[in-house]
Amino acid sequence: MTEAMSPDELERALRRIGEERYHNRHPFHRMLHGGEMSFGQVQAWALNRYVYQAAIPRKDAALMARLDDRDMRREWIGRIHDHDGIGADSGGIERWLKLTDGLKLNRAYVISQAGALPAVRFAVEAYVRFVYERPTLEAIASSLTELFAPAIHAERISGMLEHYSFIDDGLVAYFRKRLDQAPRDCRFALGYVRENARTAEQQQAALAALRFKTDVLWAQLDALYFAYVEPGFAPPGAFRPERS
């Protein structure tokens, strides 16, 4: 039987998962950020990533639906506002649609998800179901990819602005905003996991949840690479970039 780790050891183990499995290591992202993609490939990425963005508030509501603790709900609900907006703030999903607008994608087509890759939709839905069904500790641990997000967002902003003439500052507003939001959110989630994953079994479950989430993100890029880079087999019904 494994012995339980200290909270610091657990945090190190969680961060190691990011180093080994976070999707910044995926060849698709290296090409995207390095300026190696065509306009159509960037379109395909933004269109598919919308599926994930659009599902996040449902995922967070699913988690809230079983939080008995009012203070935790009051904390977690901020994530829904971040994505859906509140009052004058139109939210992260709207900022993502600004990006797809800028990439000349029809907004209704993006929102319909009709051209998104099935494998991307399946991965996203697996994430929502995971949060619905697993214990709160695992559901929260699965959000901890946010620990690794600021680095990828910073790299994406500078890389995309530098390399693509069709990307300007307005289009990367989503990522700029997440530079502030993600660290705040993951501080709370990391604190919760450090405090509540005490037994070896709970700690292994939390680590497995985070690994699962890195799989969810990675699988989306595998599908994008397969369909739009190599071998380039976009499945029937999926978005096809116009020849340019």
Add this chain to the structure above:
Amino acid sequence: MTEAMSPDELERALRRIGEERYHNRHPFHRMLHGGEMSFGQVQAWALNRYVYQAAIPRKDAALMARLDDRDMRREWIGRIHDHDGIGADSGGIERWLKLTDGLKLNRAYVISQAGALPAVRFAVEAYVRFVYERPTLEAIASSLTELFAPAIHAERISGMLEHYSFIDDGLVAYFRKRLDQAPRDCRFALGYVRENARTAEQQQAALAALRFKTDVLWAQLDALYFAYVEPGFAPPGAFRPERS
């Protein structure tokens, strides 16, 4: 086969359910509002009704977890804030706890729900599960008891202030606040049901959902009456008023 009603006919049919089945007609409420209850009976009511209050944000989050429409989520999330509070507003659950405080109930005991009637907990959980599992239209229709709530709240405020020396204005803050909130919420929900329950089958499902919800409310009062009025058989482990 039944023919579909017009939206106005549907609304009348929904309102008729309130006239026939809403829990303002229950003998327990008539005693409560008419000043016929002992301090201990009012305590038992407030303690048990807390179970319902505490579950409402989970119910609303469960509904949001499957709303694909961002505008609808932005609308619905206000209900969670009403109950959980946001920023300086400590919310409806906290206002309910002010009432149980005023009734000299230990706050930790109330929040633990340890003394609540099992039948009340089962009814409340049936409501949360209903919203989890049923189509969005039915989940929303089940919220329409709010159409009937302002009348009961107004009656409760005046009745309880008049009849009970231990109830003062601070303790009925929850009900005063709901006088504004409930009509705003149910305007949206009623509009949704009017617009989306178009076929006879959908309309019957919406009516059944509202009937189900009146059952959920009524069953709680049956349990309270049985345990604390007549025959007065509070089950093992349930709250027992101190003899006074």
